Amino acid sequence: MHDFTYRGNLLYCEKVKVRDLAERYGTPLYIYSYHTLTGHFLKLRRAFSDIRPLICYSVKANSNLAILKALVEQGAGLDIVSGGELYRALKAGCPPERIVYASVGKTSSEIEEAIRRKILFFNVESLPELEHINRIAGKLKTRTKVAIRINPDVEARTHAFITTGKITNKFGIDLKTAHGILMLRGKFAHVDIAGLHIHIGSQITEGTPFAAAIRRVIVFIGVLRREGIALEYLNIGGGLGIVYSKETPQTADEFAGTVLPVLKKSGLKIIMEPGRFIVGSAGILAVKVLYVKKTPLKKFIITDGGMNDLIRPALYGAHHEILPLYVTHEHENMGTRKFDIVGPICESGDFFAKERPMPPVREGDFLAVMTAGAYGFSMSSNYNSRPRAAEVMVKGGRAYLIRSRETYPDLTAQEVIPEYV
Amino acid sequence: MHDFTYRGNLLYCEKVKVRDLAERYGTPLYIYSYHTLTGHFLKLRRAFSDIRPLICYSVKANSNLAILKALVEQGAGLDIVSGGELYRALKAGCPPERIVYASVGKTSSEIEEAIRRKILFFNVESLPELEHINRIAGKLKTRTKVAIRINPDVEARTHAFITTGKITNKFGIDLKTAHGILMLRGKFAHVDIAGLHIHIGSQITEGTPFAAAIRRVIVFIGVLRREGIALEYLNIGGGLGIVYSKETPQTADEFAGTVLPVLKKSGLKIIMEPGRFIVGSAGILAVKVLYVKKTPLKKFIITDGGMNDLIRPALYGAHHEILPLYVTHEHENMGTRKFDIVGPICESGDFFAKERPMPPVREGDFLAVMTAGAYGFSMSSNYNSRPRAAEVMVKGGRAYLIRSRETYPDLTAQEVIPEYV
Numbered sequence: 043m044h045d046f047t048y049r050g051n052l053l054y055c056e057k058v059k060v061r062d063l064a065e066r067y068g069t070p071l072y073i074y075s076y077h078t079l080t081g082h083f084l085k086l087r088r089a090f091s092d093i094r095p096l097i098c099y100s101v102k103a104n105s106n107l108a109i110l111k112a113l114v115e116q117g118a119g120l121d122i123v124s125g126g127e128l129y130r131a132l133k134a135g136c137p138p139e140r141i142v143y144a145s146v147g148k149t150s151s152e153i154e155e156a157i158r159r160k161i162l163f164f165n166v167e168s169l170p171e172l173e174h175i176n177r178i179a180g181k182l183k184t185r186t187k188v189a190i191r192i193n194p195d196v197e198a199r200t201h202a203f204i205t206t207g208k209i210t211n212k213f214g215i216d217l218k219t220a221h222g223i224l225m226l227r228g229k230f231a232h233v234d235i236a237g238l239h240i241h242i243g244s245q246i247t248e249g250t251p252f253a254a255a256i257r258r259v260i261v262f263i264g265v266l267r268r269e270g271i272a273l274e275y276l277n278i279g280g281g282l283g284i285v286y287s288k289e290t291p292q293t294a295d296e297f298a299g300t301v302l303p304v305l306k307k308s309g310l311k312i313i314m315e316p317g318r319f320i321v322g323s324a325g326i327l328a329v330k331v332l333y334v335k336k337t338p339l340k341k342f343i344i345t346d347g348g349m350n351d352l353i354r355p356a357l358y359g360a361h362h363e364i365l366p367l368y369v370t371h372e373h374e375n376m377g378t379r380k381f382d383i384v385g386p387i388c389e390s391g392d393f394f395a396k397e398r399p400m401p402p403v404r405e406g407d408f409l410a411v412m413t414a415g416a417y418g419f420s421m422s423s424n425y426n427s428r429p430r431a432a433e434v435m436v437k438g439g440r441a442y443l444i445r446s447r448e449t450y451p452d453l454t455a456q457e458v459i460p461e462y463v
Numbered sequence: 464m465h466d467f468t469y470r471g472n473l474l475y476c477e478k479v480k481v482r483d484l485a486e487r488y489g490t491p492l493y494i495y496s497y498h499t500l501t502g503h504f505l506k507l508r509r510a511f512s513d514i515r516p517l518i519c520y521s522v523k524a525n526s527n528l529a530i531l532k533a534l535v536e537q538g539a540g541l542d543i544v545s546g547g548e549l550y551r552a553l554k555a556g557c558p559p560e561r562i563v564y565a566s567v568g569k570t571s572s573e574i575e576e577a578i579r580r581k582i583l584f585f586n587v588e589s590l591p592e593l594e595h596i597n598r599i600a601g602k603l604k605t606r607t608k609v610a611i612r613i614n615p616d617v618e619a620r621t622h623a624f625i626t627t628g629k630i631t632n633k634f635g636i637d638l639k640t641a642h643g644i645l646m647l648r649g650k651f652a653h654v655d656i657a658g659l660h661i662h663i664g665s666q667i668t669e670g671t672p673f674a675a676a677i678r679r680v681i682v683f684i685g686v687l688r689r690e691g692i693a694l695e696y697l698n699i700g701g702g703l704g705i706v707y708s709k710e711t712p713q714t715a716d717e718f719a720g721t722v723l724p725v726l727k728k729s730g731l732k733i734i735m736e737p738g739r740f741i742v743g744s745a746g747i748l749a750v751k752v753l754y755v756k757k758t759p760l761k762k763f764i765i766t767d768g769g770m771n772d773l774i775r776p777a778l779y780g781a782h783h784e785i786l787p788l789y790v791t792h793e794h795e796n797m798g799t800r801k802f803d804i805v806g807p808i809c810e811s812g813d814f815f816a817k818e819r820p821m822p823p824v825r826e827g828d829f830l831a832v833m834t835a836g837a838y839g840f841s842m843s844s845n846y847n848s849r850p851r852a853a854e855v856m857v858k859g860g861r862a863y864l865i866r867s868r869e870t871y872p873d874l875t876a877q878e879v880i881p882e883y884v
Binding site: 427 | 567848
């Protein structure tokens with residue numbers, strides 16, 4: 043489901059040799075396929091074409107302006123979670139009426155800016171936040187739309203850090219409290235409660251939790267309707283799982299098959315917020331082998347990419363396939379041996395894979411850490427004073443540098459050395 | 464052991480009210496005490512004054528130039544792990560002969576730059592790296608000093624991610640292999656193997672593992688001496704634990720009491736590499752309460768600081784004390800209730816503390832996340848497109864802004880929006 047494939051001995055991204063990019067731009071290097079990226083968006087849109095949802099790409103998965111622009115040009119909206127993401131969304135040319143804003147911790151200045159820019163609506167995560175938005179909209183002498191984020195209390199069966207629809211976590215509002223808020227909606231003169239929002243987690247591979255959450259919220263919407271409360275929007279969030287290893291997640295069509303009938307029947311305008319589903323397999327991290335180190339007990343491939351570039355293995359125990367950019371016949375004949383594939387950072391948590399069977403690898407070889415498009419660069423840091431990687435977008439036979447590599451002076455640009463007295 | 468204390472109702476950093484800093488510079492805000500920072504360095508130097516070690520502060524713990532400068536002015540050397548840290552060390556005014564360089568993944572250009580700048584020595588982590596350094600020094604027509612990093616195979620009893628002295632991890636060289644390398648030292652014409660290095664992990668609270676590792680390496684040095692191999696340096700690394708919660712780590716004096724006699728007897732020049740011990744309790748992260756959210760099952764304090772600012776709780780399950788900047792009598796009478804203290808990031812892993820007993824807290828209050836000086840800012844990221852925090856150093860009654868808050872344009876400064884064709 044992506045455009046990183048071997049032709050002959052070499053790994054290609056669309057029509058470009060990945061090794062050429064690694065040599066031209068240096069490593070570690072994030073490389074994205076335009077075709078994979080926009081293809082996932084179009085596949086989802088096609089699967090749901092019956093109801094013409096607003097598909098808001100989740101900016102936090104990968105917020106590079108060139109990625110946002112590519113999707114916005116195809117008609118995507120954007121799902122943002124901060125003032126910084128609003129800044130990015132506008133800079134990438136996204137019309138404000140295609141922007142929805144979620145986050146449990148929106149600040150006053152972030153809310154004010156989003157109201158001024160006339161985004162479509164806020165996903166509201168708590169009663170104090172609703173009161174806060176109402177107050178700020180009042181100060182600005184305007185009205186703003188919100189969707190109440192419902193915590194449907196369903197089990198998403200994913201990593202504990204990325205499950206967000208259980209009643210014990212910080213997200214959303216339980217049905218009873220939401221009902222109470224809706225009954226008192228007249229109290230909020232500057233807020234129009236126009237819809238409901240759910241988002242139950244991330245990297246969910248089965249359809250059942252989605253269907254359960256949507257059913258629960260649709261029943262609730264029916265109850266509200268009978269009480270005279272009409273809503274316009276249902277935001278079903280994101281969380282569609284992808285293939286990192288041997289997962290068999292539902293396809294866009296299968297997902298639509300499960301949820302489309304009930305969404306259609308609701309008569310509501312549907313919003314979706316896919317992130318990983320769109321960008322996950324559209325990106326790889328290319329790294330160079332610095333050393334092959336053998337100890338009495340283990341073998342290590344030490345690369346020039348580290349946990350500062352891609353923290354998912356350390357933080358979530360995530361699996362990423364790791365492929366050589368160049369395969370020789372020697373490889374095919376020699377079989378594999380097991381290596382820990384690690385970075386240069388002074389921490390045992392700095393690894394991409396442990397005990398991974400690999401073909402013979404030599405110093406100077408390049409490797410591709412696959413499926414690194416989502417939560418790769420966006421979570422990267424300068425830990426160990428390492429400049430962050432460059433990023434390249436490939437479209438057909440062309441490569442576009444979409445983020446230049448940081449330099450040492452960039453690392454200290456905000457710092458001031460005082461004369462202590 | 465630090466200078467963050469309550470006077471009356473207010474938390475002070477040295478002679479400055481922390482709340483005044485939070486209001487003046489905004490939150491999230493890292494605040495450091497100059498006196499705590501330099502005090503820890505001086506305490507360690509005093510405890511080991513008999514042998515006058517070179518104490519190289521471990522830059523990765525907190526690499527702000529103002530922190531490096533404060534320590535270098537007191538006579539500290541610096542322990543670096545990358546070209547970026549070399550850049551910082553020199554920029555902070557550290558004499559090259561007080562710099563040692565460790566890392567399992569030094570690149571050619573990093574090695575070349577460090578040789579040109581004439582650092583004291585490299586800690587060498589593998590035979591391929593030693594060959595590499597020898598080749599580059601040869602190319603530069605010079606000789607450079609190295610210390611072989613020994614992996615002493617001791618159990619440091621700390622978090623798996625920060626234990627580094629077990630034979631199954633990527634660090635260092637086992638004794639047998641090291642012996643082989645030393646026997647062949649004549650082969651390396653451009654490298655002077657001048658010492659040994661050990662570093663068994665981080666946040667180690669007991670003396671036993673240090674003593675065990677040092678004893679093991681001193682016995683090895685004795686064997687080498689009898690074989691005619693004389694060494695000049697022993698680098699005993701860092702890893703001294705500090706108090707985050709109820710730990711009772713050894714003091715500098717206790718540590719010296721355990722290891723000083725054997726170090727003295729060795730007759731070698733001793734290097735130490737403390738990081739957390741020096742800067743850990745010298746820093747706090749001040750955050751503002753955005754919302755107090757109650758769900759049927761739990762209470763949440765949502766702050767404007769998140770896992771992008773301080774990832775230790777999410778990554779290591781680390782404990783940080785969390786204190787209000789302002790304590791009222793009301794607080795004293797009302798007792799505590801349990802809260803999850805979380806950030807605004809759209810991820811359940813975004814928390815500072817779970818089920819933490821707290822005094823009454825209101826929106827707009829400030830909190831201090833304590834003991835955040837080490838591996839706080841240095842691991843921070845722009846996840847969720849959040850500008851990184853500002854940093855302030857307090858010395859006596861003065862505050863110095865040592866890093867200004869990032870702006871939205873800073874977030875996209877390296878990015879390029881292409882015209883896709």
